[in-house]
Amino acid sequence: MIHSIADARPDRRRFLRLLGGGAAVMAAGPVLAACGADETSGGGGEMTGELEVWDFLRAAWPEWKQVQTRTDERFQGAHEGATVKRVEQPSDTATYNQLLQSAITSRSGPDVLLMQPYAAGVFSFQSGLADITDAVDPGIVEAVEPSLASAQVDGKLYGLPTGLQANVIFYNKEIFAAAGLDPDAAITTYDQLVSAGQQLKSAGYTPIAGGNKEGEINGWMNSFLFPGLGTYDDSLKLASGEMEFSDDLMVEVVERYVAMVEQGLFTEGMQSIPLSDYEPQFRNGEAGMILSLATNGINLSGAVGNDNLGVIQAPGIASATPHYYPAGTALVWCVSRFSERADLAAEFVASLADADTSEDLYTTVGWLPANTTAETGDTDYPVLAEMADAYSTYEIHEAPGTQWRADVATAYKSQLQLVIAGSASAVDALAEVQRVADQSR
Incomplete structure (x- = not known):
């Protein structure tokens, strides 16, 4: 049976934007100059x-x-x-x-x-x-x-x-089974993810729930897919300017994401749905998967059933596993x-x-x-234990995009909206992001 419960946290969805991994999800405030960075602080002080x-x-x-x-x-x-x-x-x-x-x-x-x-x-x-x-x-x-x-x-x-x-994809095991997928078979590669999405679509389900009106999903998918193609060193080079956004690596990241959109693997009309409004589609059993944040695991376990929630981590693309697990x-x-x-x-x-x-x-x-x-063995939530096990087993680094300046992150999200709309190519969009990055240095 598919469970559907009301969201018990009225403001929690705002945190999906506030706490989002990957490309910066909030505009940075001004660099304040109330005192220079070289001034001494109060320091010391009372201990009571x-x-x-x-x-x-x-x-x-x-x-x-x-x-x-x-x-x-x-x-x-x-x-x-x-x-x-x-x-x-x-x-x-x-x-x-x-x-x-x-x-x-x-x-x-x-x-x-x-x-x-x-x-x-x-x-x-x-x-x-x-x-x-x-x-x-x-x-x-x-x-x-x-x-x-x-x-x-x-x-x-x-x-x-x-x-x-971290950005992960949670999935409903009962829906996977109903679509003819093995809910206990790990999805570890991009090709496996796309294949599962296509099978869910053929069975009448929305493959991946998503709301991208603000472009946040664009940044999240960068965090999710980048480690399958690039190393953490590549991520640092991109942030520092040593690697340009128009590099073939980033072009492939964008094109693989856009290919998923074009194949109908995300919510129909995703571009007009706010990030705050897309989750019910997964909760009510219309979607088999949802792109979300790792911190949302307990909440979604309560929505679809504690033993019914599975998780897909950043997938391998160039090889069977990603170069690292992105967790900022x-x-x-x-x-x-x-x-x-x-x-x-x-x-x-x-x-x-x-x-x-x-x-x-x-x-x-x-x-x-x-x-x-910190010990992570004691939890009532299987999906949380699964994520913790992966993070204790594999190499962990900050999610790609976390080091980007806010204006660069904003440019990336907005330019990918144009690519999804068919108004720009991945190459042209990333060239514009590079222009913004050059101006901010």
Whole structure:
């Protein structure tokens, strides 16, 4: 039986954009100049008193709130005289960025901030963040080392990552079986994925649910397909300018994605459907697969049945397996440059990234840990265990596109809309993206 339940989190779909992997999903705020990056922060400060923490997920994500409350209580128990005050902030990116800008300009605000990684957050607001390189336990830094690039500039650390984010395709095992597919046979290559999609379509199902009005799926599919053709070194070269967007590798990534669209493997009319509105098609049993975020696994398990949800990771294209598994930093906890309790705040940030909090986020929220010492064996969700097993077995690197500037990511998404519409070739579209990249350097 296909299950259909209402979405219990009214604002959760906004997080599909807010937390999206791959090409940056939110416009970066202005690089603030309230104080220069070389100015010293308050530093040190009192090791007791109240820490004010800005959290833009707390209000709309009950499970997140539960985990963070437990971490706060654990920290307060270990630090006599210290208290944590969570301030719920809007999850709307533009509003939150305005609040950050005002706080930094006035040299005030909270002690600890939840931030987007890379240019979408940490890099753009670096002038208001404290360098915590020497203020946090080296053991914590080592544990999250694979994700540190998301919060590190010129060797200085401006935050600690919490959770990994990746684009994956979830599938409904009952629908696979109804279409004549083996629901337990792993799909590990691009050709297998396309073949499964064609068989679902022949059986009367939408192969892959998707809403691409804003172009977000374009960025997500880049993250999903790129590792099947390019190495992580290729991804870094693309971001740095050493490789151009018009390179044959990127042309093939785009053409393989567009070929899937042209074969009708995504939702009909996907280009007019907002990202926030496409999920019900998978929930109600019309679609056999859905392109989504790894953090959505627990939620979708509740929608279609815990044992009925399968997952397809980034597929192999040039070979049987991808060159690496793309998993970028989900979010970063940072210390304000103007905190009067900077050392205490740094210790708190370390607790937000430690193994205990990471394991709690894994079992309660469904976030794959950025902390490599966190245990991931204990979960009630088979699909989560499957993803965790893959991420502990294979080489993991930041998702391609996470290092792109916001204007480059925007250009990529908009240019691919033209390719899908038949108004531009992949070569011409990527040449335009390269032009934007050249201007931004």
